[in-house]
Structures are given as structure tokens and as C-alpha cells.
Amino acid sequence: MRQGQDRDDKVLKLLRASPDLFISGQSISNRLGISRTAVWKHVMALRNMGYSIAGSAGKGYRLTPGRDTPFNAVEIRSRLSTEFMGRKVYLYKSLGSTNIKAKELAGKGVPEGTAVIADSQTGGKGRLGRGWFSPAGVNLYTSVVLRPRLDPPKCQGITLMAAVACAEAASKWLPKKPTVKWPNDILIGPKKAAGILMEMDAEADRVNHIILGIGFNLNMTHDMLPKDLRGTAASIMEKTGRTVDRAEFACALYSRLEKWYKVFVNEGIAPVLSAWKGYFDMEGRPIRVNSFEGVVSGICAGVDTEGALLIRTASGRVHRVISGDVEIVRH
Ligand code: BT5
Secondary structure, rough: OEEEEEEEEHHHHHHHHHHOOEOOOOHHHHHHHOOOOHHHHHHHHHHHOOOEEEEOOEEEEEEEOOOOOOOOOHHHHHHOOOOOOOEEEEEEEEEOOOHHHHHHHHHHOOOOEEEEEEEEEOOEOOOOOOEEOOOOOOOOEEEEEOOOOOOHHHHHHHHHHHHHHHHHHHHHOOOOOOEOOOOEEEEEEEEEEEEEEEEEEEEOOEEEEEEEEEEEEOOOHHHHHHHHHHOOOOOOOHHOOOOHHHHHHHHHHHHHHHHHHHHHHOOOHHHHHHHOOOOEOOOOOOEOOOOOEEEEEEEEEOOOOOOOOOEEEEOOEEEEOOOOOEOOOOO
16 A cells, blocks of 8 residues: 555545635645655545546646546545444455455454455355355445454344345435345345345354455446346346446445434344335235245245244245345245
């Protein structure tokens, strides 16, 4: 890391606050408590990242907002309004999996909320050994490190908490709110737009860390998809026709994650579940659930107070499922 690199985002933030206006080097230097030479170095670094910053002797510097904002850690930090979620962010051009990198960082003791982003993943992970299709330049693939002081079994609710955060963040870009599919999918219409993968490292009565991984399809187009996902995957841009600024989306997501994580840790799962139900439209519909105990078909009877899925079978018996895959049965 270049010395002082962590201030690039502060200079960017100041320049962005007055778009199309010149701010003098002296004023930036006074506001950030750094020398004018340091200001100049930050401006040079930002230009190298692709920002268009005009400099004029006697007037100072002016940021010309570009059509394509660079997708990098400085851009994210300059837009972030959270206390800890995403405050430390590592962005890579390509990774095997952001969950694996975040786990490695968690082992080194990084603070709670540390985030990893990859522009593309070569081995993006789904649940149970499945994969996550992660092409470059279009979507968000991120993992955050959490260290809740909760009993490990209680932490299952973190997947539902993340689903609420994802749905709430995406609602800002969508004409109609997305829906959630128990336990870890966000859907746009009937198609999957995001998946959540929570991995926990815990002892009997305490959590060492949780890696919360989220893949959100933002600007991916249908022709990019492999054949097996063509009928089932969707992206926000496909729905709206408008490109989603990935840095802006990442910041919106971290802000909702911080909000709902605090609610979950301080107040428990009840308020999270009541928000989650606002995005859940499967109740009363015929479903088939594949879990460790086998396949159960019936009518979705909602979720219980712990977030487990309930299915009423033809015999009238209600099954409770704590993990599994749900398929909506269409007649
Ligand atoms: C999930 O698993 O939905 C969890 C996906 C989590 C991905 C993120 S990306 C950042 C972080 N780092 C990682 O390595 N992973 C996390 P599951 O419920 O098992 O769903 C996986 C299934 O979704 C696959 O078998 C495909 O059918 C489908 N799928 C794969 N890629 C997709 C995509 N981009 N969009 C929609 N569906 C996809």
C-alpha cells in the first residue's frame, strides 16, 4: 500500500461534494490536515485510477463526474456511511472465492465488518459444494467477516438477516420489491438474482467468526449465462434496462447489512423475521423441500419463530425444516 493511500478516499469525497467546481489545494490541505504536496500526490493517484480531475494554477482541482465510476476500494470508502461494515475493504481483480479470502483474513484477526470484493471469481461457491457463476465486470461478489457474541445455533438467522439487507438494498434499484426464497435466495420475478452463503467457524458455545458471502447479479446479461442458468438467473439491469453502479450498490448493501446485523444481535430474530416476511410470498403455495431428512412435498405454511420453514403435507402434518432447498411446484 502506498503511504497515505487511505486518504485518497477523503480527497475524492471532498472533490465529489462540489462537482464541477474548483476547490483550492490549500482548502483541501486545511480540511484534511495534510500538506499541499500530499494533496497533489493524492490527486495524481486518483487520476491514475481513472478519475477525471482537472487542475488549474490558482484555482485548484475539479472532479468531472464520469459516466463510468471506477470500481475500486477508494471509490467504495469515499461513498460509505457505515460505522464498521465495509470500512475495511479489500478489492481484488480476481479470486477463487471471496469467502475463502475473507476466511483467511479472519484468521489473521481483521476487525468485524471487514469486506472482501472480487471483480470476478474463478471458484465462486454456493451451498453444498455447488458453484456460483461469477463473470468479471458486471456483478457484486462480496464476503464480510462477522464476530457475533451469540450462541452458534442462534447464528443460523444471519442468512435471513442478510436476505432482508439484500432485498432492502436492491429495492432502491427495482420498480417492484424483490422477493426472498427460503433460506438464501433473492428473486426478481421467478428468477434468482442473488444468493447468500454463510460459513461459521465456532466452538461448542462461541463463534470465532462468520463469513457472510453474497453474490448479487447486477449488470449481467442473458447472453453471458451458461445454458443451465438461462431459465433461472436474473439481474437488476435485465429488469430495469439501467446499469447499476457497483460501488454504489456495494455501499447500499453494507449500510443495510450493518443496520440489520445490529438489530439481529441486539434484539434477536423476531424483528428480522417480521421484515423478512414482507418479502416472502411463498406461503400457501405448493412446494417441495429437499433436506437431509429426504424430500417433503406440501403447502408452505410459512416460517416459525426461529426462522425454520414449515410445510403442511397432505396428511395435515406440519414438517419443520432448518436447512434445505425449496422448489416451488408449478402445475
Ligand atoms: C447460493 O448457493 O445461492 C450461495 C451463493 C453465494 C455466492 C457468493 S459470491 C460471494 C461469496 N463468495 C463465494 O464463493 N460465494 C459467495 P445455492 O443456494 O447452493 O445456489 C447455488 C445454485 O445457484 C447453483 O447450483 C446454480 O444453480 C445457481 N447459480 C449459480 N450462479 C448463479 C448466478 N450468478 N445467478 C443465479 N443463479 C446462480
